[in-house]
């Protein structure tokens with residue numbers, strides 16, 4: 109990861125913001141040593157400059173006076189505190205990750221998926237009250253009506269990659285968190301962004317795993333998702349790593365009221381289907397390798 113490139117982009121943005129209106133900070137000479145070495149080498153860095161509003165005028169990149177200040181500010185904020193550590197497997201509570209079908213009872217923070225575009229919409233308090241119909245599309249949500257309905261980027265994807273990159277991903281055809289999760293780092297020449305892309309894919313997978321486990325458990329999820337996590341059974345691979353009777357016994361020994369043998373067999377069948385369907389899931393295991 110060429111962190112120097114990220115630092116350079118950040119410096120360019122900081123210079124503009126801290127020296128408002130000063131033209132010399134709004135022009136980047138292509139033959140400047142730093143620009144040549146840290147930006148021009150990397151298509152993604154050039155793309156980012158364009159995204160921030162810089163216009164390619166041959167010898168120089170110029171930021172017009174009417175540049176989007178808010179965009180630059182959010183860019184500067186985002187990259188001032190980011191590090192590149194791989195996230196640990198998420199243990200966020202099931203209440204924030206529960207994906208409601210439209211007929212479910214809707215609560216604050218509930219995520220609903222649009223029946224038309226499949227994008228996730230995380231609801232605010234008053235929005236949950238306005239949703240009553242059995243089918244649900246983005247256009248039903250007033251905040252989306254005026255701003256483009258289904259064209260507005262996915263909330264779950266935005267939560268991971270931020271306001272700027274969610275638009276870049278949309279252009280790349282990655283419109284949902286599940287699509288980001290299924291992205292292979294090798295498919296893209298991410299240049300200086302490789303570290304971020306890798307970390308975002310990991311985050312997307314970690315959150316998707318929770319939703320997938322909820323699907324696997326079905327109606328049992330409200331009762332058994334958290335206890336399974338206590339038993340370090342957090343992914344489809346984990347579910348299949350024990351015999352059904354062993355899982356029942358783990359519950360008896362460590363949790364209390366166990367699921368039935370048939371329930372566990374059903375979870376395992378569902379886990380197999382998910383593993384067939386979603387290739388990256390095979391890498392998610394909470395159980396340490398025994399050497």
Ligand SMILES: [Zn+2]
Pocket residue numbers: 222223224225226227245246247257258
């Ligand atoms: Zn939609």
